[in-house]
Amino acid sequence: MDKLKVSGKEFRLFIPAEKIDKEIKSIAEQMNKDLVGKKPIFLSVLNGAFMFTSDLLKNITIEDSEVSFIKLASYEGMHSSGKVSEVIGLNIDIENRCLVILEDMLDSGRSMSYLLDILKSKNPSEIKLAVMFYKPNALKFNVHMDYKAIALENDFVLGRGLDYNGIGRNYPDLYIINE
Numbered sequence: 385m386d387k388l389k390v391s392g393k394e395f396r397l398f399i400p401a402e403k404i405d406k407e408i409k410s411i412a413e414q415m416n417k418d419l420v421g422k423k424p425i426f427l428s429v430l431n432g433a434f435m436f437t438s439d440l441l442k443n444i445t446i447e448d449s450e451v452s453f454i455k456l457a458s459y460e461g462m463h464s465s466g467k468v469s470e471v472i473g474l475n476i477d478i479e480n481r482c483l484v485i486l487e488d489m490l491d492s493g494r495s496m497s498y499l500l501d502i503l504k505s506k507n508p509s510e511i512k513l514a515v516m517f518y519k520p521n522a523l524k525f526n527v528h529m530d531y532k533a534i535a536l537e538n539d540f541v542l543g544r545g546l547d548y549n550g551i552g553r554n555y556p557d558l559y560i561i562n563e
Contacts, residue, residue: 385397385555385557387562388542388552388555388559390542390548390551390552391548391549391551393548393561393562394561394562395542395543395552395559395560395561395562396559396560396562397557397559398541398557398558398559398560399534399557399558400557401544401556401557403534404439404516404533404534404544404556404557404558405439407516407533407534408436408439408440408443408516408533409443410533411440411514411531411532411533412440412442412443412444413443414531415440415444415446415484415514415531416443416444416445416446418512419446419449419482419484419512420446422446422482423446423447423448423449423450423481423482424446424449424450424481424482424483424484424512425449425450425451425452425476425478425481425482425483425484426440426441426444426449426450426451426452426484426486427451427452427453427454427474427478427483427484427485427486427503428451428452428453428454428486429453429454429455429456429485429486429487429488429495429499430453430454430455431455431545431547431553432487432488432489432545432546432547432553433486433487433488433516433545434545434553435488435544435545435553436486436487436488436514436516436544436545437451437486440486440514450476452474452475452476454473454474454499456495456498456499474502474503474506477506478503478506478507478508479506479507479508480507480508480509481508481509482508482509482510482512483503483508483510483511483512484511484512484513484514485499485500485503485511485512485513485514486514487513487514487515487516488515488516488517488544488545488546489515489516489517489518489519489541489546490513490515490517490518490519490523490527490529490532491518491519491522491523491538492522492523492524492525493523493524493525493526493527494524494525496513496525496527497525497526497527500513500527512530512531513527513528513529513530513531514529514530514531514532515529515531515532515533516533516534516544516545517533517534517535517536517541517544517546517558518532518534518535518536519535519536519537519538520535521537521538522538539560539561540560540561541558541559541560541561542555542558542559542560542561543555543556543557543558543559544556544557544558546558
């Protein structure tokens with residue numbers, strides 16, 4: 385589809401699924417080299433990262449890896465609420481483990497900074513961050529990305545796990561708002 389209408393907003397095709405898939409596969413290949421023998425825990429940040437997590441893990445060949453999920457919220461509509469709330473907490477022991485956070489979008493970095501502080505207090509051996517989309521011009525917090533797929537401008541996007549008021553996560557392509 386070249387155009388979408390979601391909750392009264394119009395979106396147009398921005399990045400096709402094939403390009404996103406290629407970038408995710410490239411990240412997986414690098415992780416397969418970097419994380420051999422580390423028995424990583426992949427920590428997916430819900431709701432948005434579920435598609436990234438699924439697509440990435442299909443290409444991971446590392447033995448003894450695990451996956452878990454955490455849910456954070458900081459968006460209302462098309463804007464950050466400025467607050468972060470932990471909705472679903474971490475339910476596995478990460479002490480002395482290699483932790484790989486899987487995030488769909490890094491924009492201001494507020495949510496990720498919050499999450500990193502929580503995780504560091506649980507003493508993992510190392511923390512790596514993999515991001516599907518990131519907005520370098522929106523970053524306000526010092527957050528290091530070990531693996532990153534696609535840089536975006538500050539435009540609002542939808543699809544591939546990203547939503548507008550809970551709608552639109554299911555589209556395999558990435559769409560940008562028409563304004």
